[in-house]
Amino acid sequence: MEKYNVDASLLDVYAALLLPKEDVVASGHRACQGCGEVLAMRLVHKVLGRNTIAASATGCMEIISSPYPESAWKIPWIHVAFENSASVASGIEAGFKALMRKGRYPKRKINIVAYGGDGATADIGLQFLSGAMERGHDMIYVCYDNEAYMNTGIQRSSSTPLGASTTTSPAGKKSIGQQTWKKNMPEIIAAHNIPYVATINPSYPFDLARKVQKASEISGPAYLHAYASCPTGWRMRPDLAVQIGRLAVETGVFPLYEIENGQYRMTHEEEELRPIRDYIKVQGRFRHLTDDVINSVEERIRREYLSLAKKASPSD
Amino acid sequence: MPKQVPNPNWKDLALGGAVIEPGSAKYNRTGDWRSERPVWTDKRCVGCGVCSIFCPEGCITMIPDKTLDNERGYRPVTDLEYCKGCGICVVECDKRCRVLECIVMEEEKV
Amino acid sequence: MGERKGIEVSIAVAESASACDVDCIAAYPITPQTHVVEHLSEIVADGELDAEFIPVESEHGAMSACCGCAAAGARTFTATASQGLALMHEILFIASGLRMPIVMIVANRALSAPINIWNDHSDVMTERDVGWIQLFAENGQEAFDLVIQAFKIGEDKRVLLPVMVHFDGFILSHVVEPIEILSRDEVKSFLPDYEPAQRLDVDNPISMGPVGMPPVYTECKMVTEAAVRGSYGPIVECFDAFGKQFGRRYKPVETYRSEDADVLLVTMGGISETAMSWVDQQRSQGEKVGLVRFRLWRPLPMDDFMQAIKGAKALAVVDRHFSPGGPGGPVAQEIKYMLYNSEQRIPVVEFVAGLGGRDIYFTDFDKMYKRAKDVVQGAPIPPFELIQARGGHYGEV
Numbered sequence: 001m002e003k004y005n006v007d008a009s010l011l012d013v014y015a016a017l018l019l020p021k022e023d024v025v026a027s028g029h030r031a032c033q034g035c036g037e038v039l040a041m042r043l044v045h046k047v048l049g050r051n052t053i054a055a056s057a058t059g060c061m062e063i064i065s066s067p068y069p070e071s072a073w074k075i076p077w078i079h080v081a082f083e084n085s086a087s088v089a090s091g092i093e094a095g096f097k098a099l100m101r102k103g104r105y106p107k108r109k110i111n112i113v114a115y116g117g118d119g120a121t122a123d124i125g126l127q128f129l130s131g132a133m134e135r136g137h138d139m140i141y142v143c144y145d146n147e148a149y150m151n152t153g154i155q156r157s158s159s160t161p162l163g164a165s166t167t168t169s170p171a172g173k174k175s176i177g178q179q180t181w182k183k184n185m186p187e188i189i190a191a192h193n194i195p196y197v198a199t200i201n202p203s204y205p206f207d208l209a210r211k212v213q214k215a216s217e218i219s220g221p222a223y224l225h226a227y228a229s230c231p232t233g234w235r236m237r238p239d240l241a242v243q244i245g246r247l248a249v250e251t252g253v254f255p256l257y258e259i260e261n262g263q264y265r266m267t268h269e270e271e272e273l274r275p276i277r278d279y280i281k282v283q284g285r286f287r288h289l290t291d292d293v294i295n296s297v298e299e300r301i302r303r304e305y306l307s308l309a310k311k312a313s314p315s316d
Numbered sequence: 317m318p319k320q321v322p323n324p325n326w327k328d329l330a331l332g333g334a335v336i337e338p339g340s341a342k343y344n345r346t347g348d349w350r351s352e353r354p355v356w357t358d359k360r361c362v363g364c365g366v367c368s369i370f371c372p373e374g375c376i377t378m379i380p381d382k383t384l385d386n387e388r389g390y391r392p393v394t395d396l397e398y399c400k401g402c403g404i405c406v407v408e409c410d411k412r413c414r415v416l417e418c419i420v421m422e423e424e425k426v
Numbered sequence: 427m428g429e430r431k432g433i434e435v436s437i438a439v440a441e442s443a444s445a446c447d448v449d450c451i452a453a454y455p456i457t458p459q460t461h462v463v464e465h466l467s468e469i470v471a472d473g474e475l476d477a478e479f480i481p482v483e484s485e486h487g488a489m490s491a492c493c494g495c496a497a498a499g500a501r502t503f504t505a506t507a508s509q510g511l512a513l514m515h516e517i518l519f520i521a522s523g524l525r526m527p528i529v530m531i532v533a534n535r536a537l538s539a540p541i542n543i544w545n546d547h548s549d550v551m552t553e554r555d556v557g558w559i560q561l562f563a564e565n566g567q568e569a570f571d572l573v574i575q576a577f578k579i580g581e582d583k584r585v586l587l588p589v590m591v592h593f594d595g596f597i598l599s600h601v602v603e604p605i606e607i608l609s610r611d612e613v614k615s616f617l618p619d620y621e622p623a624q625r626l627d628v629d630n631p632i633s634m635g636p637v638g639m640p641p642v643y644t645e646c647k648m649v650t651e652a653a654v655r656g657s658y659g660p661i662v663e664c665f666d667a668f669g670k671q672f673g674r675r676y677k678p679v680e681t682y683r684s685e686d687a688d689v690l691l692v693t694m695g696g697i698s699e700t701a702m703s704w705v706d707q708q709r710s711q712g713e714k715v716g717l718v719r720f721r722l723w724r725p726l727p728m729d730d731f732m733q734a735i736k737g738a739k740a741l742a743v744v745d746r747h748f749s750p751g752g753p754g755g756p757v758a759q760e761i762k763y764m765l766y767n768s769e770q771r772i773p774v775v776e777f778v779a780g781l782g783g784r785d786i787y788f789t790d791f792d793k794m795y796k797r798a799k800d801v802v803q804g805a806p807i808p809p810f811e812l813i814q815a816r817g818g819h820y821g822e823v
Contacts, residue, residue, distance in 0.1 A: 016365030016378075017390060023374040027398035028341035031372060033349060034402035039372040053626050055494065065341065066636035068333065069320035072341035076626035078497050079635035080520050084490035087482065091452060091494020091502075092626060094478035098449040098500050102476055104619065105499070110628060128490065131483030205369050239403030242370045243411065326645035326652070331586065331624045332525040333646045335633040 019209060020046050029072040030064040034238020036229030036245065037061060037144045040202040041115070044142055044226070047212040048111050050075055055089040057116030057125060058082040060151040061144060082116075083125035086132035086141055089114035093137045111216045115142040117228075118159035119149040122183050133192040133221045140215045140222045143185060146230040154233040158183040161253075163293050164285045166233075171288040181300070189223040190259045196222040198258035198267075203227070203245030207256055207267050214258075227254045235284025244282060251279045252305040257312060264311040273302060319343075346373065350401025352421040356392060360418040363390040367405035367419065373398050376405065428608035428672075435566035436461035436599045438607060439505075439531050442573035444475040445613040449500035449620075452480040452491035456510040457543045458595035459533040463505055485510035489517040489528075496526035497634060499625035501577065504528065507595055508535035508549045515553065521588045522557030522650060524634055525624070527580035528588040530558075531573060533595040534695065536782040544783020545595045547695065547746035550723075551756045557650045559585070559657055560723040563593040564698045566603035568721075571674060574608070578617050578664050585657040586623055592723075594696035596783065608672065616671055654725050661722060678727035679734045683709060684716030689798045690735055691717045692743040694757065697786050701744075704791045715795060720757070728764050740773045742798040744786070745810075748778045754810030773801045776810035784814055 024045045031038035041061055045052065056062045056079045065072040066079060080088045093112045099105035114132070116125055121143040129141060148166045149155040156169040160178040165171040169178040190197045195218045200208040208226075215222035227245050231238040248254035249268060253276070256268040276298040280286040289297075320328075320335065330336045354367075368376040375398040378390040406419045433441075440462045443451070451470070453463045470479040478495075482488045485506050495502040506514065511532055521528055534550055536542040550560070559579060563569040569591065576589040593599060624632065638646050662678065669675025682702050684690055693701045698719045708715045718734045718741075720727070735741060745755020753759055758776040765771050775798045780786045793813055801807050812819045 016369050019365075019369060021377075025374065026339035026341045027373045027375045027395065028344040028346060029373075030341075030344070030346070033372075033400035034404055035372050039370065039404075042372065042374055043369070050631075051628050053628065063637055066335065066633055068636045068638050068642050069322055069324075069335055069337075070341045070344050071335035071337070071633035071636060072339065073633050074338040074631060076628060076631040077633045078494070078524075078626060079633075080490055080493050080524070081516060084487065084517070087487040087490035088494040088497075090480060090482075090487075091450065091491035091496075092498045093494075094450050094452070094480050094491070095495035095498030095500035095502070098476070098478040098495075099498065102449065104449075127483055128487050131487055134483075135480065202370075237403075239407045241372070241402070242404050242408055246411075322639065323641040324645060326648040329642075329645060329649055330632075332523065332634055333636065333638055333642070333649070334524075334624065335636050338631045338633075 015206065019205065020049065022046070022049070024050060024052070024074040025065065026072045026074060028070065030067065031060070032232045032238070034231045034241040036202060036241040037146050038064065039241070040144055040200070040226045040228050043202050043205055043208055044212050045075070047209045048113065048216055051109070052111040052113055053092055055080070055085045055092060055114040057085040057120035059117040059120055060146070061115065061117070063151055082120055084128050085114040085116050085120065086125060086129040089139045089141070090132045090135060090137045093139050112139040113142060114139060115144060117150070118143060118145040118147060119157045122158045122185050129189070130192065133189055133194050133223065136220050138219055138221070140224065142224045142226055144226050144228040146228040146233060148233050150230050150233045159185070162297055163289050165288060166285070176289065176293055177285070186223065186225045186259070193262065194221040194223060196258065196260055199225045199227070199254065199256055201227040201245045201249060201254060201256060203242045204249065204256060204268065211258060233285070236282050240282060244279070247274070247279045250274045251276050252301050253279055255305055255308055257308060264308070266309060266312045273305065276301060345397045346400055347397045350399060350424055352401045352423050353396060353399060354394060354403070354405050354419045355422050356419050357417065358391070361391060364412065365390065365392070366408050366412045367392050370404050370408045372402065372404065373400060375399050428606045428612060430604060430606045432602050433605050433607065434461060434600065434602050435569055435593065435605070437465050438566055438570045438605045439573055439593070440465035440469070441607055442570045443503045444469055445608055445610045446501065446574055446577050446617055447610055447614070448475070448477050448503040450478045450480065450492070450495035450502045451504065452482050452488045452495065452502070453504045454482050454485045454488045454506070454510060456485070456507050458535060458599045459505045459507045459531070461599065462531060462533070485513045486517060489514035489521060492528045493517065493521055493524065493526055496528050497524070497626050499620070499622035501620040502528045503530070505531045505533070507533040508537055511549045511553060512537060518553060518556040518558060520635070523646065525586045525653070526588055527586055529573060529576040529580055529591070530588065531569070531591045531593065533599045534592050535595040542782040543595070545597045545696070546781045546783065550592055551747040554724065554756065557587070557654055558724065559587050559589040559654065559661070561589065561591050562694050562721055562723060563591060563598065564696055564719065566598060566601070566605045567674070568676070569593040569598060570605050570607065571668065571672070571676070574613055574617060575664050575668055579657065579661050581620050582660045583623055585653065585660050587653055587657060592695060597696040616668065658725050658727065676721055677730070678722035679730040680719045680721050681734050682717040684718055684734060686714060686737070687716030688714045688739045688802055689795060690738045690741050691715065691791065691794070692719070692741055692757065692761065693717065694720050694723070697744065697780055700786060701791065704788050707788065708795070726760060731761070731764060732768060732770060735770065735772070738772060739802045740775060740798045742775045742777065742794045744780070744794065745776065745778045746780045748810065748812070754778070758810065773807045775801055775807060777813045778810060779813050790814060
């Protein structure tokens with residue numbers, strides 16, 4: 001893991017060559033141009049490698065990677081339904097555990113990953129994820145959070161940030177768009193007392209790689225919450241898909257941290273948070289917001305960031 | 317194994333309708349999606365590999381090339397069969413290497 | 427031979443799964459299946475059965491986890507009833523479409539509303555289209571035997587489909603019956619270790635459950651039809667082999683004293699035994715009645731059924747579920763489908779009884795027989811009737 005301990009803010013440009021060269025998600029997939037979610041997924045699976053089985057929820061990442069007869073997957077992959085990738089992965093984990101114990105399959109370590117979007121994780125699949133985490137299966141769950149039900153046409157989810165305009169929480173004369181604050185999935189899963197919870201962001205690939213590596217090495221459930229920018233749904237330029245991830249971290253919207261056995265640790269710290277307008281102005285979904293909404297959002301973002309930082313260093 | 321087709325005879329389907337060739341997405345050449353393509357200026361490229369990490373398609377590969385006049389001895393090769401022309405490589409090259417206009421987007425000729 | 431003992435049927439069913447040396451059990455408790463799940467978790471906890479018991483958080487999660495287990499190549503078992511079966515409805519189609527040989531025992535129980543924990547077939551009959559093989563048990567021994575045969579059928583390389591074994595909630599699940607319990611070694615000689623035809627394997631990666639666009643979906647459904655229909659042969663083979671080895675041979679359609687009957691009663695599940703006693707009583711009074719029962723429900727054994735009803739003048743079908751505002755009960759509908767284009771187009775008198783655990787008495791059968799006899803003697807065929815409804819189905823009687 002040492003090779004991934006590169007300071008994300010001063011990315012040593014030459015360290016990029018240290019990431020594994022092979023991709024298990026093949027080109028030819030049907031993601032939008034500039035899709036931040038498929039980038040995150042590609043990087044996660046690059047680190048996990050070939051010794052992995054993936055259970056997918058219905059969503060962007062499933063549709064774009066598996067239109068019969070094409071599959072972008074070079075590892076074993078299964079899709080069952082929208083809400084239950086965590087349950088399917090639980091079954092796969094238990095199945096191999098039983099088979100290896102009974103001598104019907106060679107004993108070996110296999111990474112078992114379940115993934116879904118924010119809809120599949122925080123809304124329709126919350127029950128199944130909670131069950132899988134509570135039962136302590138040796139698996140990784142990755143939530144690719146693009147902050148709405150993008151695959152079906154940009155409808156809101158509980159992960160849509162306050163003020164964002166989506167097709168089911170549109171900005172209008174009587175509405176600012178999404179009226180509720182984004183559900184804090186990492187905290188919800190941390191409350192299940194699992195060994196490892198972390199936020200990851202493809203714009204910080206070494207931080208991502210280190211955390212994915214850690215998740216695969218720990219025994220028991222690990223939850224990774226990935227920032228997945230969506231130029232299509234967020235109404236922004238596709239070439240800024242990676243830049244926006246950096247802005248999310250620099251403004252405190254998406255702090256990079258990990259919770260290992262209940263211990264919080266910021267894996268990337270900003271001396272001073274950038275103004276949130278830098279993040280908002282490049283995205284069309286926030287175009288309609290007035291100053292007072294933006295100010296109150298900024299105030300809450302900063303408050304939450306501070307309380308998170310406090311959890312990470314309680315001595316202060 | 318014989319290549320699976322989008323409109324098979326039902327007797328030719330694999331069990332459970334599975335796709336049995338791993339990575340068969342490669343037959344879908346997404347290069348025709350783009351309206352502009354990235355072009356590298358070899359002289360300016362330092363061979364860092366940042367463009368290859370951030371390409372969502374994974375179509376940029378860094379290959380060793382000692383003949384090039386860059387410190388790392390690697391250069392990026394883009395598989396234009398798959399490049400969708402999103403432009404992330406241009407933005408990231410600018411931001412990381414601060415080597416301006418190492419990559420530029422050129423309009424795709426029809 | 428196995429050990430014959432007085433044992434609660436639910437426990438026997440759990441012992442059956444244990445005798446089959448299942449690898450994974452993912453189940454959620456629901457009355458009246460709870461004893462099955464409880465006993466399984468007991469024997470796993472004691473080390474008597476080496477399996478992974480996944481205490482899932484809902485029935486939907488149970489079936490999802492079962493898909494995962496089966497995809498890994500493990501022998502998988504689960505149990506449910508009523509609301510639970512309804513909750514896992516969407517995954518049932520998927521388990522069949524992905525060809526996962528999961529075995530599920532269903533303790534048939536009424537669907538809400540109103541909430542009712544007692545026995546009827548509304549949970550079963552709303553799952554006719556899911557593409558599973560479906561078998562009915564009429565007593566405890568059959569429930570025990572059918573679980574073993576379900577694994578053999580489902581895992582047969584010519585079949586590779588999930589199988590449901592239905593047994594009546596409370597009526598069967600909670601009664602103590604004399605059952606011959608086969609040991610694991612005895613079952614192993616009949617049911618070898620499960621070798622999956624296709625699995626999630628890092629050495630041989632495949633993608634299960636891709637998007638089936640319009641050009642391919644029809645063909646995939648054709649495969650399901652061919653698979654379910656085509657499982658008939660292996661099912662009969664399995665019944666024969668089990669009969670040869672253990673002395674109890676089952677048939678897709680079972681008959682009782684039906685050879686020279688004028689009126690044939692058609693039932694499924696536990697009430698068949700009551701019906702058999704009633705047939706004996708009628709026969710002793712000189713009435714020419716008999717009984718026909720479906721043991722195999724999906725695939726529908728049409729030839730066997732047409733053979734079984736040869737010579738009868740009328741059928742009295744007892745359904746335990748019906749479609750409100752629709753064409754009555756499902757069993758009667760399917761029978762009429764079989765009769766419509768055949769030469770044996772005899773009257774079918776349809777009854778719906780035994781809903782929500784309402785006991786069916788000889789007097790109910792008497793009523794049904796009277797209606798059917800009237801039809802044989804020329805009366806017009808009545809529409810389907812909820813024969814036990816106080817207030818009558820068609821006005822006060």
